[in-house]
Amino acid sequence: MSPSKVWNHFSQPFNTETGLKVTCKVCNLKLSYKNSTSNLRNHAQNTSSDADSNFRRTSSAASVASTSSGGPSARSHYQGPLDKCVNNINAFAVGGHKDAECTNALLFMLAVDNMPLRTPDKQGFKVFVKALQPAFKIPSETVCTRLLEEKYLVLRARVAQWILSAGNISLTCDIWTHKYSMKPYLGLTCHFKRGKQQMSLELATKFLTQRKTTEYLAGVLREICDKWSMRLDRVRGVTTDGGANIKAAVKQVFGVDKHVHCLAHQLNGIGQKVIGNKSTLESYSGREARMASASSARAHSHTPGFAMCNLP
Secondary structure, eight states, rough: OOGGGGGGGGGOEEETEEEEEBBBBTTEEEEESSSSHHHHHHHHHHHHTTTHHHHHHHHHHHHHHHHTTTOOOOOOOOHHHHHHHHHHHHHSSSSSSHHHHHHHHHHHHHHHOOTTTTTTSSSSHHHHHHOTTTTTTOHHHHHHHHHHHHHHHHHHHHHHHHHHHHOOOOEEEEEEEOOOOEEEEEEEEEEEEEEEEEEEEEEEEOOOOOOHHHHHHHHHHHHHHHHTTHHHHHEEEEEEOOOOOHHHHHHHHHOGGEEEEEEHHHHHHHHHHHHOOOHHHHHHHHHHHHHHHHHHHHHHHHHHHHHHHHHH
16 A cells, blocks of 8 residues: 555654654644554645745755755655646646657657648647647647658668668569559568568659659669668569569569569469450359259259258
8 A cells, every 4th residue: 555645744753752753844843643644634734835835945955955965865755736837837848858759649640640741730630639738839730741851861761771781682563553643653662571570661652754664664773772772682582563664674673583473463464364355254154154053953952851851
């Protein structure tokens, strides 16, 4: 069981000729103590009007005296309401530890949930945050943008060091067209082991501004690898679809034996060819129809037996 809070106002009991006594830290009055804190609690309530100011002065003087005498400097466990308010305001002021903690949490939410950078400027979000913690000053869209860019530079340098120290690297590359803007992009994902942990990081999503020729795609791949300080001799394989241009670009940058054809794209291609071939599809449909008919006939042949056994 934790000790009563009343002991914040009194010293520890000590022996006297008349029995155990304690000293009030506010008025220095000595009170009798007989294994009950009722009288101590009443005295603390009666002196609560000036307890905070007097106790701060006495504890500050005691701390200075202790420091000057070479003893340990330790602040009392007691904190009045004013102390808590001041500490709370300082913590959430710009540069305070709570302000930095909340700002980092906000940046994490914007990045992980892919939320608009203007989210902190929206009225509903401001009302919500103020209800949680009125002392927190919400950073604007401009400040969030700047902080995210600074954080990205720090994280990019850290990830580049991980990639540089990786022994074996596998890459996954894909080219697609955005369904709304109809603009082409190239994405590159890196896979490697860092200690016992398997890392998979999306290194880039590059907007393709030119025709998707082999030379242009090879240049884009080299640019991304150079940006992340990747050693090409440590790349063991690059997985792509069956496009002739991206296959040739991979072989040109990483080597002829480094290209790996994506199995999912191969299976999808097989399915597309089967569906596109009408005669093949009809032969499959006819065989499935014959199998379904034979199965139905066998079921009907067992119907009398099922009925005799009262089975559905």
